[in-house]
Amino acid sequence: MICKDNIHFPDHMRVAIIGAGPAGLGVARVLRDLAIPDVWVLERGKVGQSFLNWPSGTKLLTPSFAGNVFGMTDLNAISFDSSPGWSLRREHPDGLAYAQYLEHAAVAFGINVQCGVEAQSILPEGEGFALVTNHGQFTADFVIWACGQFSAPSDGDLPGAELAIHYGQVRNWQDVPGEEVFIIGGYESGIDAAIGLARAGKHPIVLDSGAPWLGGDKDPSKSLSPYTLQRLDEARETAPITLIPDAEIIALDQEQDGIHILAADGRSWLSTNTPILATGFGSGTAPVSEYFDYDDNGSPLLSSQDESAVFPGLFLVGPEVSHNGHLFCFIYKFRQRFAVVARAIAARMGVDTSPLEIYYENNMFLDDLSCCDDDMCLC
Known part of the structure; x- marks a missing residue:
């Protein structure tokens, strides 16, 4: 297991990522490719906890296939050079299998993950943040919220x-x-x-x-x-x-x-x-909702770099990312925004962003949303 019981991360981090699912681990991998130091992923449960909590028999909707060598990244992969289809030998992995892929990826990519840490609130402190957790208070220059939505079931305000x-x-x-x-x-x-x-x-x-x-x-x-x-x-x-x-x-x-x-x-x-x-799920940003504005559909309002519109330095990755009605709720969609967030953080730190070119080459760097217009599939 990648996560140990002892808590051993530093008092200050350059980047704190909240959530060790596909979004949190995926953006951590991009930041690693940029050689940004002191990047930590904090997870209150285990790596891939939401997938471990799926009902037995539930599987990913999108198929996994190791087409990377042909320039087609596995739809469920969190990086351009991995494939759950190949490593799990499953086309539609269930939750348990996909959580195993995520844990193996975290180890292979050398990502700093600390489990058993629940981020309870975020407070502005100087030019960064103070993170209040169940293990005390820590500081970070940037925070990336990657908690997903499965832990926030919604009853649709249905009486009874x-x-x-x-x-x-x-x-x-x-x-x-x-x-x-x-x-x-x-x-x-x-x-x-x-x-x-x-x-x-x-x-x-x-x-x-x-x-x-x-x-x-x-x-x-x-x-x-x-x-x-x-x-x-x-x-x-x-x-x-x-x-x-x-x-x-x-x-x-x-x-x-x-x-x-x-x-x-x-x-x-x-x-x-x-x-x-089966009334869907609410917002995974609920614990930090005071630091986001929301549109009429309840989606967080984000800048073009997936940053909170009201709290600079706080970024969002994962299935809640939405721009002009375009939803990024599938893994193959929201992973295209990892490099956008990483580029924004790197630029503010004065870090060379040229290593991100490989993400363009592998269709994992979507910063022009004009390609998302609904003008295809007319049949």
């Missing part, structure tokens, strides 16, 4: 949500009680829940305000992935999965005979078992 269990809190679908289980929400997590429950011998019933399984946006960040649709079709060949569209759920109500699931159009369903909330 406490009567259900969130998708992100389930570890094994076999452990969900009952035979008939209602799922509120039909996007990726909702359909993944349905597949997991069906394979566990249960009858999942999915309620969604639309019908994501019938089609959607060409942007894979806004629609069901082909892999999910394929898995759904395969599961429905051998197990009952009921999909109910146009069901906008407005409340859960505890009655003597069970939990009533109420829809806006007056329909209701009686659940004798605990429903599953």
Whole structure:
């Protein structure tokens, strides 16, 4: 294991990265390529903790394939010279396998990672920051927030949500009680829940305000992935999965005979078992929300260098990065912004940024967002 129980990082760091998932480790690797000293990744759990917390059977939506030698980096790799597809021998790794890839990458890249450290708050101090943690206070010149969203399940402000269990809190679908289980929400997590429950011998019933399984946006960040649709079709060949569209759920109500699931159009369903909330995830920036402004969709407002619009020196990497409606929620998307953040920090430190050229060559340096316009895939 890369993380030890003893805490041994310095009192002052040049760069503190909060979170040891693909975003935190990926940007740490870029900073290492720039030879920036005293870069530390602080993780409250273990390397890849969010992936370790995934429900059993959940897999990455994007396929892994070792095409690096042809200039095509593995979609799930955090660097241009690694491939979870090759090292794990899996096309769609599950959470446990992907966490193993991340730990191996941290070791191979020589990244300083300290586990068991929870960043509780960030305070301005001089030209840098003071980090308040469960192991005391430390200082840093720059902070990169890389906490992701899986640890922030959202109930969508649904009245009665406490009567259900969130998708992100389930570890094994076999452990969900009952035979008939209602799922509120039909996007990726909702359909993944349905597949997991069906394979566990249960009858999942999915309620969604639309019908994501019938089609959607060409942007894979806004629609069901082909892999999910394929898995759904395969599961429905051998197990009952009921999909109910146009069901906008407005409340859960505890009655003597069970939990009533109420829809806006007056329909209701009686659940004798605990429903599953597949209502998405909130912001991973919640612990430092006072240092970010947010748009109407709840996305952090960032500069062109993915820096907080109100707190210079605080950067964001990971699935919450968004610019002009362009979402960077998949690994292959948000990794293209690592070099943007690294360049900004290096420039302020007077460090030569020419080593970043290799990231351009490997399509891992996206600083011109005009290429993201939705003018393709018209068929």
